[in-house]
Amino acid sequence: MSNDDTAQPTRQVGRSLTRLEARAKVTGRAEYIHNLVLPRMLHGKVARSTVAHGRIRSIDISAARELPGVFAVYTADDVMRVIPEPYYGPAFHDQPILALEKVRYIGEPVALVLAEDPHVADEATHLIMVDYEELPAVFNEVEAAQSDRVLVHEVLRPAGTFPDLKHLAGRKGTNVALDFQLRRGDVDAAFAAAAHVFEDTFTTQQVMHTPLEPMVSIAEPGDGMLTIHTASQSPSFVRIEIARLLGWPENRVRVKSALLGGGFGAKLYIKLEALVTAGALLARRPVKVSLTMEEQFFTITKHATTFRMKTGVSADGRITARKCEVWWNGGAYGDIGPRVTQKSGFTASGPYDIDNVSVDSYQVYTNLPPAGAFRGFGIPQMVWAYESHADMIARALAIDPVEFRRRNILREGRPHATGTVMRDAAIELVLERVAQRMNWQQPFERGTGTLRRGRGIGVGFKALVAPTTSMAMVSLAADGSCTVYSSTVDMGQASDTAIALVAGDVLDIPAEQIKVVRPDTDVTPYDMATLGSRSTFHMGHAVRLAAEDARKKLRELADELGVPADQPARAGDLLRRKYGMQAGNIVGIGSFIPSYQSPNYQTGQSENITPNWMVGGCGVEVEVDTETGHFKLLRFENVVDCGTPINPKVVDTQISGAAIMQLGTAIYERMEFDEVGQLRNASFAEYKIPGIHDIPHVIGRETVDSYQKNGPFGAKGVGESSTFGVASAIAEAIEDACGVRLKSLPLTPEAVFRALCDAKHEPLSEE
Amino acid sequence: MNATSETAMKIQFVLNGEPVSALIEPHQTILEVLRGQFALYGARESCGQGLCGCCTVLVNGETISGCLYLAAMADGATVTTIEHLDANGELDPVQQAFIECGAFQCGFCTSGFILMSRQLLDENADPSEAEIRHYLAGNLCRCAAYPEIVEAVKLAARRRKEALA
Numbered sequence: 001m002s003n004d005d006t007a008q009p010t011r012q013v014g015r016s017l018t019r020l021e022a023r024a025k026v027t028g029r030a031e032y033i034h035n036l037v038l039p040r041m042l043h044g045k046v047a048r049s050t051v052a053h054g055r056i057r058s059i060d061i062s063a064a065r066e067l068p069g070v071f072a073v074y075t076a077d078d079v080m081r082v083i084p085e086p087y088y089g090p091a092f093h094d095q096p097i098l099a100l101e102k103v104r105y106i107g108e109p110v111a112l113v114l115a116e117d118p119h120v121a122d123e124a125t126h127l128i129m130v131d132y133e134e135l136p137a138v139f140n141e142v143e144a145a146q147s148d149r150v151l152v153h154e155v156l157r158p159a160g161t162f163p164d165l166k167h168l169a170g171r172k173g174t175n176v177a178l179d180f181q182l183r184r185g186d187v188d189a190a191f192a193a194a195a196h197v198f199e200d201t202f203t204t205q206q207v208m209h210t211p212l213e214p215m216v217s218i219a220e221p222g223d224g225m226l227t228i229h230t231a232s233q234s235p236s237f238v239r240i241e242i243a244r245l246l247g248w249p250e251n252r253v254r255v256k257s258a259l260l261g262g263g264f265g266a267k268l269y270i271k272l273e274a275l276v277t278a279g280a281l282l283a284r285r286p287v288k289v290s291l292t293m294e295e296q297f298f299t300i301t302k303h304a305t306t307f308r309m310k311t312g313v314s315a316d317g318r319i320t321a322r323k324c325e326v327w328w329n330g331g332a333y334g335d336i337g338p339r340v341t342q343k344s345g346f347t348a349s350g351p352y353d354i355d356n357v358s359v360d361s362y363q364v365y366t367n368l369p370p371a372g373a374f375r376g377f378g379i380p381q382m383v384w385a386y387e388s389h390a391d392m393i394a395r396a397l398a399i400d401p402v403e404f405r406r407r408n409i410l411r412e413g414r415p416h417a418t419g420t421v422m423r424d425a426a427i428e429l430v431l432e433r434v435a436q437r438m439n440w441q442q443p444f445e446r447g448t449g450t451l452r453r454g455r456g457i458g459v460g461f462k463a464l465v466a467p468t469t470s471m472a473m474v475s476l477a478a479d480g481s482c483t484v485y486s487s488t489v490d491m492g493q494a495s496d497t498a499i500a501l502v503a504g505d506v507l508d509i510p511a512e513q514i515k516v517v518r519p520d521t522d523v524t525p526y527d528m529a530t531l532g533s534r535s536t537f538h539m540g541h542a543v544r545l546a547a548e549d550a551r552k553k554l555r556e557l558a559d560e561l562g563v564p565a566d567q568p569a570r571a572g573d574l575l576r577r578k579y580g581m582q583a584g585n586i587v588g589i590g591s592f593i594p595s596y597q598s599p600n601y602q603t604g605q606s607e608n609i610t611p612n613w614m615v616g617g618c619g620v621e622v623e624v625d626t627e628t629g630h631f632k633l634l635r636f637e638n639v640v641d642c643g644t645p646i647n648p649k650v651v652d653t654q655i656s657g658a659a660i661m662q663l664g665t666a667i668y669e670r671m672e673f674d675e676v677g678q679l680r681n682a683s684f685a686e687y688k689i690p691g692i693h694d695i696p697h698v699i700g701r702e703t704v705d706s707y708q709k710n711g712p713f714g715a716k717g718v719g720e721s722s723t724f725g726v727a728s729a730i731a732e733a734i735e736d737a738c739g740v741r742l743k744s745l746p747l748t749p750e751a752v753f754r755a756l757c758d759a760k761h762e763p764l765s766e767e
Numbered sequence: 768m769n770a771t772s773e774t775a776m777k778i779q780f781v782l783n784g785e786p787v788s789a790l791i792e793p794h795q796t797i798l799e800v801l802r803g804q805f806a807l808y809g810a811r812e813s814c815g816q817g818l819c820g821c822c823t824v825l826v827n828g829e830t831i832s833g834c835l836y837l838a839a840m841a842d843g844a845t846v847t848t849i850e851h852l853d854a855n856g857e858l859d860p861v862q863q864a865f866i867e868c869g870a871f872q873c874g875f876c877t878s879g880f881i882l883m884s885r886q887l888l889d890e891n892a893d894p895s896e897a898e899i900r901h902y903l904a905g906n907l908c909r910c911a912a913y914p915e916i917v918e919a920v921k922l923a924a925r926r927r928k929e930a931l932a
Contacts, residue, residue: 018866026863028849212821259874260873262910365813392859493872684819692913
């Protein structure tokens with residue numbers, strides 16, 4: 001709240017405001033697509049591939065179709081009657097709506113059954129018989145990148161949406177869907193001259209977002225129109241992509257969203273929307289596909305990665321050269337993976353000031369479920385490797401890990417590896433605040449006997465995705481009330497509330513009195529998507545500009561009506577005077593796209609690679625039981641640079657929420673596949689996410705004092721920043737406690753125990 | 768549901784204070800019936816295995832996982848959902864505490880957490896943090912609002928005690 005409650009109107013930005021939809025959420029009345037039922041609606045259930053790679057010889061749907069209650073059974077041949085080119089995707093047009101000629105992973109949709117009763121549709125999926133000619137499959141990202149024997153796709157099909165990918169069109173004979181490279185200085189010469197050279201390989205595992213509202217979409221056909229109700233983070237993209245698939249103009253496709261029961265990147269771009277569209281156009285009835293938790297694991301995941309890192313260090317502990325090779329396991333379809341590969345790839349050398357850098361980042365097709373965006377957009381995989389490597393180097397050189405980072409940190413005004421000069425990135429401050437919160441300089445109690453304690457810290461950064469566009473509208477009614485139209489999707493990050501705070505700040509209206517209209521592409525203007533912590537910055541600006549536009553129009557109307565300039569221009573008064581009754585609106589429009597320069601294709605260099613950098617740091621203390629390998633977190637400190645917190649209450653929950661989610665992927669979660677590519681643990685019974693017992697008793701969270709000069713009110717995003725440093729800090733704390741270094745995620749008690757046995761030269765047999 | 772099915776059966780129960788009846792199939796869960804026939808959407812199916820708590824409702828005053836509880840078993844029972852908590856227009860102290868502490872983000876799991884927290888406070892008016900965690904261990908929140916949930920339960924406990932004092 002503002003300290004000045006007399007003459008000045010109350011500032012809205014910076015208020016700790018309860019989210020606008022709070023009452024709806026605690027009374028069970030919040031609106032999710034999960035709940036939506038339409039007249040004459042059919043439920044769709046999906047029959048899925050049982051082989052990881054194979055040619056479809058035939059599909060026998062006769063028994064399924066004859067099951068009483070089944071309305072229809074559709075395969076790719078049916079889909080092509082309404083969508084002749086049935087391939088979709090944001091980066092590549094490589095994913096068929098239903099498997100066409102080939103299947104490329106176990107769990108891929110092969111047929112769609114429609115029935116009024118979802119149980120009937122489900123039963124019928126088990127009656128569909130598919131005859132496959134099985135093909136050799138490839139699962140590991142490094143093997144797949146080198147394979148010319150097993151090809152997941154015969155030819156690359158970039159979508160053309162992103163100029164950075166156009167050079168890939170028509171490329172054949174490879175599983176590498178994107179190769180991004182960055183070159184700065186001369187790494188080979190620098191390695192030759194270095195006092196020390198370190199080389200290590202780090203891996204991460206495939207995991208799933210598991211939003212508790214499973215993915216769900218409904219298509220509702222109309223007269224030459226189509227309405228899609230979907231739990232999507234990107235309604236504008238869905239509209240454009242469905243219109244493209246149908247060959248229709250955008251205005252015949254309407255996409256509506258609601259509150260999302262979690263997203264985390266799982267509900268981005270296009271997922272079930274093309275499938276329900278095909279089903280609804282064929283059936284000429286509304287079709288709803290609501291995935292089970294199990295099916296979500298077959299729909300989108302987070303990339304497993306292999307990261308080979310080589311670092312040259314001078315005698316005084318300065319990093320002089322770094323070579324990064326990263327293989328991203330993209331699964332069978334591109335989704336947004338190629339963008340992850342590039343956008344995270346260029347940060348792979350870390351927030352360090354290094355003169356000689358080489359990065360090769362490969363998006364690789366394999367015969368596994370597709371990988372796309374997952375809270376952090378690839379950054380957590382990068383930070384895991386470069387911060388683990390930093391800790392290992394510091395140990396080898398007997399330098400304190402905080403001190404080692406201080407010697408190398410990328411400071412304000414210095415060029416990043418891309419050549420972009422760092423501005424408003426409080427990396428050093430975040431590092432120092434983590435160290436202070438951890439009492440890093442104080443003596444540390446290390447435990448005794450079989451219970452040993454250790455600690456670790458880490459810091460990472462992320463470049464805001466660019467260039468992307470947000471638009472917004474603000475309408476003032478003739479009673480003075482304010483409505484904001486935005487396609488940002490509120491999936492729990494309280495974006496509706498943040499939008500109201502921004503608009504209210506400009507228009508001097510309390511945020512609680514502002515209505516924010518949920519995304520509806522017939523009503524709310526274009527927004528690229530709700531992803532990558534971009535909304536605070538982009539939509540924040542668009543809403544600010546729309547509100548300023550409305551304010552300007554208010555003043556113009558006041559001038560037109562002869563209201564003296566020193567008197568307030570109030571919408572209600574002015575509109576009633578103008579139109580003689582309570583009538584009319586004042587509509588403000590705002591649009592925002594930041595400046596950006598694409599990286600050079602050969603060198604990855606750009607003077608302006610991003611509008612801003614988001615920074616997150618983490619410190620942990622662990623206690624390891626050296627008899628069992630079990631460990632627990634005693635302390636969990638999380639510090640971010642998000643510029644001005646728009647809503648401090650929500651920022652705090654974003655910090656701890658993101659950190660705990662990352663804790664899950666760091667120590668519990670792993671999709672386990674057998675030797676033929678069958679996922680074995682697609683349920684909460686066997687795939688553990690953090691529960692209330694798993695969170696440390698001490699969770700610190702802090703936003704450093706900073707201001708993003710090009711941000712709305714000095715703000716930038718925060719939804720991902722505290723994911724960055726978690727995993728490596730735990731690995732370092734484990735080594736600090738018991739002397740073993742883990743280089744693969746997740747950091748399980750079993751992995752710790754195996755490493756302890758190895759260290760005693762008593763290795764355990766393999767699993 | 769197919770009303771002419773040979774296996775359909777009629778059940779009667781008290782739902783949020785009102786006597787109701789429903790024609791159900793033996794395989795249907797109480798969650799499907801509440802959502803499909805009574806348009807009560809506060810309980811939701813997420814994991815479908817009784818492991819996440821999103822489908823929590825009360826049967827005869829005790830919390831159950833609605834996704835596993837067959838509707839047929841509710842014949843003659845009293846069923847209460849999250850929607851009944853503010854029937855008099857006032858939020859329950861637990862609901863109010865969840866709002867004040869910001870104990871949710873996306874809100875999908877919130878109904879279950881609130882119903883479990885109320886049951887905890889009915890059984891134990893002054894739970895320790897360990898007891899709160901233990902009691903809520905069967906509810907999952909992927910947004911991980913756990914720190915705020917613990918605070919909300921503590922706040923609700925204080926409010927309930929003050930109301931009794």
